Amino acid sequence: MTYFFETYGCQMNKAESASLEQLLTARGWAASDSAETANLIVINTCSVRATAESRIHGRLGWYTALRKQRGSAKDGGFTLVVTGCMAERLQEDLKKQFAVVDYVVGTFQKEHFQDIMDAIQDNRTLEAIDEEPVYTFAPLSLEKGAFQAFVPIMHGCNNFCSYCIVPYVRGREISRSPKEILEELDQLSAHGVKEITLLGQNVNSYAWKETDDTGTERVLDFPWLMQTIATHLKKTNSSIGWVRFMSSHPKDISSQLIDVIAKERVLCRHIHLPVQHGSTKVLTEMNRKYSREDYLAKVDMIRKKLPDVSLTTDILIGFPGETEEDFDQTVSLMEKVGYETAYMYYYNPREGTKACTMPNQIPMEIKKKRLGKIIDLQQKITHTEINKRVGTVAQVLVESVSRDNKSELLGRTEQDERVVFSCPENLIGSFVKVQLKELSGNTFRGELCPGN
Ligand code: SF4
Incomplete structure (x- = not known):
């Protein structure tokens, strides 16, 4: 069984999606590269701006067309779950508006993902969720090797x-x-x-x-x-x-x-x-x-x-x-x-x-x-x-290879500023001391201090 996530909005949504993914992988599900092949599609929505909701409406229109091609889960197609703030705001109206939506899981119903996964695996449809809504904090989610x-x-x-x-x-x-x-x-x-x-x-x-x-x-x-x-x-x-x-x-x-x-x-x-x-x-x-x-x-x-x-x-x-x-x-x-x-x-x-x-x-x-x-x-x-910080030495967490120059690494200071500098790749995920030499746009160019 495979899944595909679309996550919109804040870091809280990202953390909650990552946690749901972890639930799925623990049950043997694998991530799919594309919505066009996944068995389960989860859209974790944002309601903060009307534009965020319009974008999701657009996506639901696209999934409606995809449902015509692929069919629903019982025909070997996919199950579509909408969760997050828009799900909480619109509840069952979302299903009325977009028949392609199989389940709407509001902010206080996330516990029911397990039931939805059970239903998909057993090839049955889950009846409406009518229990008292409660908020549960998403359990720990962490990709392998994440720092x-x-x-x-x-x-x-x-x-x-x-x-x-x-x-x-x-x-x-x-x-x-x-x-x-x-x-x-x-x-x-x-x-x-x-x-x-x-x-x-x-x-x-x-x-x-x-x-x-x-x-x-x-x-x-x-x-x-x-x-x-x-x-x-x-x-x-x-x-x-x-x-x-x-x-x-x-x-x-x-x-x-x-x-x-x-x-x-x-x-x-x-x-x-x-x-x-x-x-x-x-x-x-x-x-x-x-x-x-x-x-x-x-x-x-x-x-x-x-x-x-x-x-x-x-x-x-x-x-x-x-x-x-x-x-x-x-x-x-x-x-x-x-x-x-x-x-x-x-x-x-x-x-x-x-x-x-x-x-x-x-x-x-x-x-x-x-x-x-x-x-x-x-x-x-x-x-x-x-x-003002040019010339100072900063502690930096090395995050990744720089996108603009593959021979350099990108890190962040404690003050959340970006720094690029030459450094062995094996230091990704480590704290190092970097001298902030100059600014290029809003990114520091730095030099690794000796002794790292
Ligand atoms: S109402 Fe909105 S903007 Fe105001 S504190 Fe709460 S989340 Fe922040």
Whole structure:
């Protein structure tokens, strides 16, 4: 039996698809190079933007044509499963709209993949899934020889930013037990993994509740978890040398967390801190739960405690009601913070969210113009910021052979910057010290330090 995955959207989806693949391979299934030959096709969907859903609609149209050629599983063709956020949002409507879809598995029904696999292997059809939906964290997934891994630690979102569909499709925040997380880190270390990224929609809103013998409840928060992980990795002499996390919410960045990062070298000095906008008025309309001033105060606190940190962000431009003055506030905030990189996008109304029906939607040509301006600005800021590191020595995790020059290798610094340099291929997957010599675009050219 063979399978084929199409995965869209965030790292959480990628981690969940990898975990499902692992379930399949454990049952003797093999990956297929093409949907045209696979017995099982899984589309793991994203609902964050309307364009992501349109793309998946297009794919389902293509699978409808493929079904005509190949037939369904009982005729020797294929089974099509749609999972992820779009499955959660549309549920059985997806099947009504696209008859080619055999199973819709929502965010809280992933446990039922085992039942679907059983049904396919027995050549029968599974009846509708009607059990109480629950969220289960995907078990560990790791390709053979992999040295980087994602570790989901929480799921869902309680924030309801007015433009975002995530809380509706991923549900409320659920944290994973510390015991389970540490066990997973031990398994990853047994595989020689060097770098992990803790994942969650609001990773730093992690909150695990436990009750002690006296019946007293306490909440274990993200700084506690980071400290516990750092101590555990040291104590177990783990292979894991870098711990990253994403995505964080600025409201939950605390000085305790930054103190832990400053103290523990295993925790990377790179923080992705999505600001979304520079105007307090727009941030309030977005329901981001912080003001421009709160955000800048956190940036100051971080930079004081972690002078070598790199900060990256997300910026959403063209939100309903955004004036030229609001836009200028974003420009000035970007200049003030000096992000190393930023993911910038313009607002697209998302059906089912509050912002979708807000008055004063911004015309497309203005949104595009404003976006173009901040992209140009960020390019200059990126160059200035990373240029400051030329001449320094960085610890680098060697990732792969460079795509542009096969005689060089590509690695990443702790601050998540790209470096190319000459180095023996057998060092892929190792930490090395590299002198950052010069910049080529936004990539450093480096030289391996002696003694690696
Ligand atoms: S914090 Fe806001 S943007 Fe992030 S997932 Fe939650 S609602 Fe969406």
